[in-house]
Every structure is written in C-alpha cells, then in structure tokens.
Amino acid sequence: MLVLGIETSCDETGVALYSSEKGLVDHLYYTQVRTHVEYGGVVPEIASRDHIQKLSPLVQTLFERAKCDISQVDGVAYTAGPGLAGALLVGAAFARSFAFARSIPAVAIHHMEGHLLAPFLEAQQPNFPFLALLVSGGHTLIVKVSAIGDYQILGESLDDAAGEAFDKTARLMGLGYPGGPALAKLAEAGNPQAFKLPRPMLDREDFNFSFSGLKTAVAHLIQKNPEILISAKADLAASFQAAVIDTLIAKCARALKATGLKQLVVSGGVSANQYLRQQLDSQLEAIGAKAFYPRLEFCTDNGAMIAYAGYLRLKVGQARDLDFSVRARWGLDELKG
Amino acid sequence: MILLSLDTSTETCSAALWHNDQIDVISELAPKRHTHLILPMIQTLLEKHQLNIADCDAIAFGEGPGSFTGLRIAAGVAQGLAFAHTLPLIPVSTLAALALAAKIQQPQLDYFVPALDARMQEVYFAIYTFEKNRPLAIVPDSLAAPAKARVSIAENTPAAWLGIGQAYAVYPDLSQGLEPAALMLDAYPNAKEIALLAKEAFMEGHVVNSTEALPKYLRNDVAKKIV
Numbered sequence: 001m002l003v004l005g006i007e008t009s010c011d012e013t014g015v016a017l018y019s020s021e022k023g024l025v026d027h028l029y030y031t032q033v034r035t036h037v038e039y040g041g042v043v044p045e046i047a048s049r050d051h052i053q054k055l056s057p058l059v060q061t062l063f064e065r066a067k068c069d070i071s072q073v074d075g076v077a078y079t080a081g082p083g084l085a086g087a088l089l090v091g092a093a094f095a096r097s098f099a100f101a102r103s104i105p106a107v108a109i110h111h112m113e114g115h116l117l118a119p120f121l122e123a124q125q126p127n128f129p130f131l132a133l134l135v136s137g138g139h140t141l142i143v144k145v146s147a148i149g150d151y152q153i154l155g156e157s158l159d160d161a162a163g164e165a166f167d168k169t170a171r172l173m174g175l176g177y178p179g180g181p182a183l184a185k186l187a188e189a190g191n192p193q194a195f196k197l198p199r200p201m202l203d204r205e206d207f208n209f210s211f212s213g214l215k216t217a218v219a220h221l222i223q224k225n226p227e228i229l230i231s232a233k234a235d236l237a238a239s240f241q242a243a244v245i246d247t248l249i250a251k252c253a254r255a256l257k258a259t260g261l262k263q264l265v266v267s268g269g270v271s272a273n274q275y276l277r278q279q280l281d282s283q284l285e286a287i288g289a290k291a292f293y294p295r296l297e298f299c300t301d302n303g304a305m306i307a308y309a310g311y312l313r314l315k316v317g318q319a320r321d322l323d324f325s326v327r328a329r330w331g332l333d334e335l336k337g
Numbered sequence: 338m339i340l341l342s343l344d345t346s347t348e349t350c351s352a353a354l355w356h357n358d359q360i361d362v363i364s365e366l367a368p369k370r371h372t373h374l375i376l377p378m379i380q381t382l383l384e385k386h387q388l389n390i391a392d393c394d395a396i397a398f399g400e401g402p403g404s405f406t407g408l409r410i411a412a413g414v415a416q417g418l419a420f421a422h423t424l425p426l427i428p429v430s431t432l433a434a435l436a437l438a439a440k441i442q443q444p445q446l447d448y449f450v451p452a453l454d455a456r457m458q459e460v461y462f463a464i465y466t467f468e469k470n471r472p473l474a475i476v477p478d479s480l481a482a483p484a485k486a487r488v489s490i491a492e493n494t495p496a497a498w499l500g501i502g503q504a505y506a507v508y509p510d511l512s513q514g515l516e517p518a519a520l521m522l523d524a525y526p527n528a529k530e531i532a533l534l535a536k537e538a539f540m541e542g543h544v545v546n547s548t549e550a551l552p553k554y555l556r557n558d559v560a561k562k563i564v
Binding site: 038039040043045046048049052053055056057059060070085086089090091092093094095096097098099100101102103322323324325326 | 372373376377379380389390391405406409410412413414415416417418420421422547548550551552554559560561562563
C-alpha cells in the first residue's frame, strides 16, 4: 500500500509517500518560518496563502523525485486538526479532492497522533504500551499510549507550551523570532546553575505543567539588572533552559513510575533540543527506562508522520467521506482506534 | 467538450457540468458548509452524467475576489482534482461571473457593475460591458472604499447600468446619488457562469496547470509588520 501524506496545520507544508513494503519512500517540506519573522509570529492568513501556493508544486516534485506515478497511490492522509483552520483547509481540500478524483480512500489525521507515531519511522521503535511527551510550540502533553487511537492524556500545560515559553523568553532576551532554537544554542555556552529559577508545579502531585511564570521570572531578572543581557546572557539562557527541561523530565519520570511504563516517546519541535535528549537519556537510564525520538527533521511538522499514521488507519479500513471539514481544536483523547 | 466548474467564493456553494452542449448546475446558499457540500455536489453531477473526473477536458473555479477561505477551498479542490489526472485548470473572475449572470437576464443593458462586500468598509467591484456576449472589463476587478467605487462608476458608465450583488445593500454609499437602471441585490457568483466563461477561455487556450491555479484575493495587505 502506498500512502500520500499531507501536512498544512501551521507554518510548514509537508508531503510524503509511505509504502507498507518499503517504509518511507520520500518526503519534502517547505517551512514558512522566514515569512513570518517580519510579523513577529505566525500570521494565519499569510500561512494559509503560502500553503495554497506551495502545496501543489511540492506534491508534484515529491512524485518526480520518488519516481512514483500518481496511479500507484492507494490512499491519502491529511492533517485535519488541531491547528490553524485556514491552513488546515488547504491541505484537506487538496488531499480529499485528489483522493476523490483517483477513487481511492482518504483519511483525516490528528496532528498530534502524527507526532506521537513519528518514532515508528525510525529503526529503534517502541512497543505498545508506552508513555509519550509531546512538546512543541503549541503543545506540552504527557500521554499514555495503549494502542493506536487509545490515548489517555495524563498531563498538559495549563498555560504556555514549552516551545512557546522558549520563544517568548528568547524575545525578552532580544533573540528575535522564533528565538527558541537561538536560546538553546546560546545556552550551550552558559552555566545552567548561574541563576536560580523556579521549577514550576513540581510540588504538585499531578503531571501538569505551567511555564508562563518562568518567563515572568526571567523578565524580572532582566528588569532588575539589565546588565545580565550583556554580562551573563548565555548563563541566563542555560538557566532558563534547565528550568524547563528539568520540569519536563521530572514530570515524565513521575508519570513513568505511576504507570509502570518503561518506554518514553518524545516528539514535537522541542524534542530536537539536544540538552533535553542528553538529560533524558541519562536520567531515564538511571530508572531503567528508555527514550525514543524521531530523527531531527521529523521533530517539527512533516508529511512523513501523517503518511505513516494514515497508513495505519487506512490499513484497517478507516476512511473519511467526501466532507473535508477540519478542526482547529481537537482533543487527542477524542480519537478512537 | 466536458467541463466541470465549482465556486465557493461567497455564501453560495455551487458546481456545474458542461456536457453535450448543455449545462447542469447544483447550487445551494449554504454559509460555512462548503467543505461538506462541494465534493458531493461534484459527485452527484458526474454520476448523473455517468462521467468521471478523468473524462473532463478541464476544470474551472471561481478564483475571486471573495472570502479568502472560500477562494482557497475552491483552488484547493480544483488543484487536487486536476492534479489527479493532469487536467488543465481555468481560474475565472467571480465578478465577471456575476456580470454575465446579469447580462443573461437583462441583455438590453450595456453596463454591469458587480460588487461584493470585502468587509473593513471596502468593496470588490468591476465594470463590465459585453462584446458578442463576452465580458470586457472597463474597470478591472478592484478593491476600494464604497465612495471611491461610486466615483469610478459615475465616470465609467456612459449609459444605463445594472448594479449586481449584496454590497449595494450593505453600503448604500456605493450608489448614493447615482441612477442605476436596477439593482440585483440577491446575486451570488455561481459555477454556472464560471463554466460558461471557462468554456470560452478553454477554446482560446487560456488554461493553467494545477501548480499555477491560485486565488485572486485583491486585498494583499493582511497583517502589520513589526519591522
């Protein structure tokens, strides 16, 4: 079975072909990140306009590069939410119409399910059941994954997502937009113990997060002593990063213990953070658990994870009717197997 | 020739099929339900005529102006359908489609002024006349404040003209002091006229491929830059 996957939920246009026999055949993506820099954040209307321009050429190039003919495609998977409604609609309209015209099934995929299953595109794969930390600019979730479609959300951020906290703090530090990766890079040269920052919600028994207070703590530090942006910028970045990541890891370790699970899937944009990976690997080893990550290019939004999730659902006969409505808000725990 | 057309630019959702020198249309006033309706409409038309997408010579869609999301739905559907069988696409002006619909009803008139509500106190409008039933834009599809559009209408309609579209109801300013022959307020762009216009364009070879078929928004200033 050959599946075409299409992802347009935010500011990345991703397309991929996944084969049940050969695995991932090829994938391509276009990132709009530079487009939105001059607006200081993703502008939904501009994102949607970019998707409708880029999607069709990208799909065409994918087939050419993969040396596949469109007649070989057996099914289409597209992201139907959560995300920006206008952006989602571009991918949904194209994908559903393409499938209709080819008389093949199409399936609507939950964006976070795509991230959750992304490590299955790698050689090292987890087995069900496992715990997942989905951590990006839009989400921070701890999910118990019992099977495909059987997702129980154990914890989530009550305010800013972890990636959002990185970006907002980076802006406070004058690192531009999107400054999260720049902050992480700067942190490599800093001392994570230089500034005492709170580890939010660690005193609580649950698995929820709150990162907006951390950003405020950094703002206060800068306000009190603007000098630190010159003398100790890397230390501040490292201290902030450590506070976020310590919290993420502590809650994950606690959730692993509570569920008795030994495998942790880490996915989403922030899972590319090298400090997070190093800390997780060593701390999980200490408690006899193991982390699984997607390759770096599949940490961010991509078509490959959607094609793969689509393959799993198409394989068991799931398909969407001709309605291609999308859901800007859509709980992962609303999914079924 | 066999030509499929669709339009989702306004509150109306419509699809049409030109086949055996006749046109078959399905149309529904259905705000925010285009994603539910458009593909089933196309399927119904094709099944009725025992055709497949692959049998079509070309696919036409309302390129705009209109609702940004609606224009992207039409372009996305058209691109997806066309890409599946490497079919040519024909983007058609929604304002030209409105003008043609009015010309068919009132053939004795010379000037047609379609206008759609562009929100933010502006309208999309154009002034069309007809040469052998082919629309000719005296004023091209434009975005303007109603008062400014009114000046353009006064200057460019030397004979009786017809105002078409809900913008005349939303913005009385648009025709204030002018004397239109009539106003057709309850008019929406429709796949029927999109197909009729696309048929002519196809004969003349005015087609694009699926990577070139894009919405025509007219309003391009949609966000404030910080730098």
